[in-house]
Amino acid sequence: MLKTKMKHLLTAAAITTAFAVAPLSAQAGDKEMTSVEAGKKLAFSRSQGNCLACHAIQGGELAGNIGPALIAMKLRYPDKQKLFDKIWGKPNTQVPNSMMPPFGQNGILTDKQIHEIVDFIYTL
Template identity: 40%
Template sequence: MTTNLRNAVLVAGAIAAVAGCAGTGSSPEQSAAWDREAQEVMARSFRDQGIATVDRLKQDEVMAACSTHGQHIDDELRERIQAAAQADIKWPSDGNYLGDWKEGEKLAQSGRGMTWSDKADAPNGGNCYNCHRITKKEISYGTIGPSLYQYGKLHGNTETTQKYVWGKIWNPNAYTACTNMPRFGAHGILDEKQIRHLVALLLDPKSPVNAE
């Protein structure tokens, strides 16, 4: 995930930690007071700088629900989140899911973007290696998400798989509510062309993802 997203996770974690403490035998009034205090701490601790503005602290409905419930959401809420996310997916305008895997590899290895020192029109990276293993040659990679090595060999390169990978990158909550994976397309982190390149990285037989 990009730097701003890591910061958002830390912020959400701090708020959730306070809310969690509030949930252990405390009254609703005390819980509300702790929630207000957490929000005030966040407001005092951050300021606008460059393109990084404090409006990033505002949680949308999904973020708020996931901060409160985590992976312990009930089936009704899970289905509602996933259905809304599925409806939110913007499919490729020309119907083509695959781009250039070489460009996708550059994106996957780039963690740049959306920090106070970046320009608003500068392209963001996907920072995929920070959560996933991507290629055989990598010796340093994150394990928050599953390994993506040999993804195309394991899942094939059918239109159904291409559509799934596209949707997963665009808004992963469509398939797993409250996942740790960023909503790259829905939040405008990556554009349609970039997502197309990442789909190719995962599925193109010539990609290093699918190398022996």
């Protein structure tokens, strides 16, 4: 119960500040920017990552509400590898009765594509 309330509190706090945060600056290296841009394209693509089918993402249109809003991701997943494992579909990261498909385990996305999505999501 407390864990759920904490998630709701963090989500509410992040939503109120999400739109005040400046866009990702070009200070990062070209390789990272390329990976972030590729990850955004995959996440917003209806035929590939399709994250918007279930999640609200800043800048996305027609977002779903099945999964949590993808905000404050560094706070929620301080270890980037754990976020990768969650999207890939490692058994120890799957939530029972979750609608989220194991993208890597089922071959929906390649490891490279999942890394790109993680790089993008980690900027949110």
